[in-house]
Amino acid sequence: EAGVAQSPRYKIIEKRQSVAFWCNPISGHATLYWYQQILGQGPKLLIQFQNNGVVDDSQLPKDRFSAERLKGVDSTLKIQPAKLEDSAVYLCASSLVDHYGYTFGSGTRLTVV
């Protein structure tokens, strides 16, 4: 079974620039999550999709972050414009059943300078 694919692996941008991350979940997993993990901290949920609908985006900074999941499969997370405090690892995860074992991708490490 293929895992959760994420790209790019690393990204360095200047503040106020925009950036996009891509995630391809495990085939058949209806639920997809984007987490932000700041160095030394635990992951924090940004947004949760069930198929192509948003279930929870209460912690997504909607003035600069946006996410979509077209056709209920791949997903993209965008930041525009980026701030220094957005430097973190962005993790995508998927699960067959909500709130049971998640499978995480390797993440995208974003550095904003």
Place this chain on the structure above:
Amino acid sequence: SQQGEEDPQALSIQEGENATMNCSYKTSINNLQWYRQNSGRGLVHLILIRSNEREKHSGRLRVTLDTSKKSSSLLITASRAADTASYFCATAGYSGSRLTFGEGTQLTVNP
């Protein structure tokens, strides 16, 4: 704020010793999960324990759950250098609530 809090923040042991990490949480849960994260990698799901379970085993892992104390522990027996990683507990509430992670315990197993 995060639901789960791990203790200790960091743990250093010798290979062959047992490692115990604790997790406390604040509200009622449906289940509690433990994940491992190697440096620079994504998280790997280790084990899930439901709120009506008290103990669960998987290989060298043993997880306990005490819902009256709102706490869980993860025991790794006969540790190996390859067990060096950060370990996170995550709590899942009932339908509609998010899976919430703690801050993690950094485990170092010295050869």
